[in-house]
Amino acid sequence: MINTSTHALKTLLWRDFTLAARNKSEWMNPLLFFIFAAVLFPLGIGPDTVILKQIAPGIIWVVALLAALLSLDTLFRADYEDGSLEQLTLSPYSFSSLILGKIAVHWLLTGLPLILLSPLLATFFHLDAAATLILMQTLLLGTPVLSLIGAIGSALTVGLKRGSMLISLLVLPLYVPVLIFGANAVSASTAGLDISGHLMLIGSLLVLAITLAPLATAAALRASIG
Amino acid sequence: MLQAITKLASLRNFYFFCGKLLPWFAWPTLILMLVGLYWGLVEAPADYQQKDSYRIIFIHVPAAWMSLFVYMVMAMSAAASLIWKTKASEVVANSCAPVGAAFTFLALATGSLWGKPMWGTWWEWDARLTSELVLLFLYLGYIALQSAFEDKRTAARATAILAIVGVVNIPIIHYSVEWWFTLHQGPTVQVLKGKQAMDTSMLIPLMIMATAFKFYFVTVLLMFSRNEVLERESHTKWVQEERERL
Numbered sequence: 001m002i003n004t005s006t007h008a009l010k011t012l013l014w015r016d017f018t019l020a021a022r023n024k025s026e027w028m029n030p031l032l033f034f035i036f037a038a039v040l041f042p043l044g045i046g047p048d049t050v051i052l053k054q055i056a057p058g059i060i061w062v063v064a065l066l067a068a069l070l071s072l073d074t075l076f077r078a079d080y081e082d083g084s085l086e087q088l089t090l091s092p093y094s095f096s097s098l099i100l101g102k103i104a105v106h107w108l109l110t111g112l113p114l115i116l117l118s119p120l121l122a123t124f125f126h127l128d129a130a131a132t133l134i135l136m137q138t139l140l141l142g143t144p145v146l147s148l149i150g151a152i153g154s155a156l157t158v159g160l161k162r163g164s165m166l167i168s169l170l171v172l173p174l175y176v177p178v179l180i181f182g183a184n185a186v187s188a189s190t191a192g193l194d195i196s197g198h199l200m201l202i203g204s205l206l207v208l209a210i211t212l213a214p215l216a217t218a219a220a221l222r223a224s225i226g
Numbered sequence: 227m228l229q230a231i232t233k234l235a236s237l238r239n240f241y242f243f244c245g246k247l248l249p250w251f252a253w254p255t256l257i258l259m260l261v262g263l264y265w266g267l268v269e270a271p272a273d274y275q276q277k278d279s280y281r282i283i284f285i286h287v288p289a290a291w292m293s294l295f296v297y298m299v300m301a302m303s304a305a306a307s308l309i310w311k312t313k314a315s316e317v318v319a320n321s322c323a324p325v326g327a328a329f330t331f332l333a334l335a336t337g338s339l340w341g342k343p344m345w346g347t348w349w350e351w352d353a354r355l356t357s358e359l360v361l362l363f364l365y366l367g368y369i370a371l372q373s374a375f376e377d378k379r380t381a382a383r384a385t386a387i388l389a390i391v392g393v394v395n396i397p398i399i400h401y402s403v404e405w406w407f408t409l410h411q412g413p414t415v416q417v418l419k420g421k422q423a424m425d426t427s428m429l430i431p432l433m434i435m436a437t438a439f440k441f442y443f444v445t446v447l448l449m450f451s452r453n454e455v456l457e458r459e460s461h462t463k464w465v466q467e468e469r470e471r472l
Contacts, residue, residue, distance in 0.1 A: 152391055156387065157371070160374050160375070162374075169366065169367045173363040173395075181402060208394075216391050219308075220387045224384065226377075
């Protein structure tokens with residue numbers, strides 16, 4: 001039984017990757033947004049190195065959060081519209097673990113590249129190598145939480161015609177803790193403080209989100225499908 | 227017991243049950259509110275430090291307490307409607323949202339008015355203020371999601387899930403904001419902490435006001451619920467009869 005359910009999960013992951021490879025703009029656009037939006041801040045605020053360094057962690061985190069938000073609308077929409085989501089609910093395998101698989105693919109396509117791109121933005125904001133490393137660590141722990149919580153919002157609004165605006169209203173308040181710990185870990189490290197506490201807190205948020213978010217997402221998708 | 231509950235779960239019975247309860251909450255609200263306001267605003271002594279401006283506490287603190295309490299009621303009835311699929315609990319959860327948002331807004335607005343003479347600023351990124359603001363966003367998100375669906379039952383399931391997700395997140399948001407705040411600065415908390423050593427002459431009217439707010443909440447909840455039942459069941463015969471009677 002375990003073998004067949006892992007086989008189902010593998011098939012689903014493979015299908016999602018193939019779809020993503022054939023429809024690149026869907027996951028490329030949020031990444032481009034991530035860079036473009038972050039570049040706007042130095043242009044708006046001015047090229048002062050001290051100020052940029054100070055606001056960099058907050059801005060990079062906020063922009064990462066918005067980029068994650070942008071990518072959420074596509075998470076379940078295509079599958080909802082062509083009916084394959086409904087087929088998934090009928091499958092004999094655990095719906096929430098299949099959903100966790102889909103969220104994992106979403107994170108690999110939007111979250112992971114964002115982390116790989118973050119050193120580029122860190123250079124724009126004159127962050128030193130140590131702070132950049134901390135930034136990447138916090139993003140590594142934090143962006144999966146963004147995908148997981150966002151999936152709930154995406155699932156709740158998937159049946160609505162104009163859901164994308166609504167997602168941000170639902171999800172942004174829930175993003176507050178991740179933002180606070182993520183951005184402040186980087187700020188604290190540049191101030192020379194110990195940040196292991198911050199990282200552990202984001203880590204525990206991640207554990208909590210992995211355990212509970214797929215269940216809530218699955219329930220929300222079932223409600224949306226009706 | 228179980229039979230009584232399932233009977234109540236039908237919207238028609240729920241409507242008349244709410245109607246019977248209504249005067250038992252509406253009149254105490256009026257009396258408690260009048261007594262509490264008179265006691266708090268006139269009888270209670272002025273604060274030696276904050277003079278008369280502290281009196282806003284009799285609105286501010288009960289409103290802040292209610293803002294969380296209403297969310298808990300909302301989440302519990304949301305959970306009930308997910309588990310037992312009872313329409314009455316869906317109605318209650320929906321009716322909680324605007325009331326809770328109003329209490330949260332009231333707590334924020336009175337806090338801001340109080341902050342101006344005390345802290346010298348309308349807005350301070352204080353931990354409690356910030357988590358109250360996020361709570362207001364959660365309420366508004368709930369209302370936005372609820373109004374986005376055309377089908378009431380689908381809306382109820384979706385909003386119920388959101389309410390429960392929110393309940394899990396409220397303590398996390400609260401503590402994250404608190405820790406973030408303590409990383410930055412400390413002094414304003416002292417003002418808030420000083421209140422806890424409160425004289426009985428001020429504590430009694432505060433408690434009366436808190437009770438009055440609780441009764442007010444139930445009164446408004448019953449009224450909102452009755453309205454929503456009438457709206458949902460508008461096609462049925464008993465609602466038309468009720469409408470003619472009114």
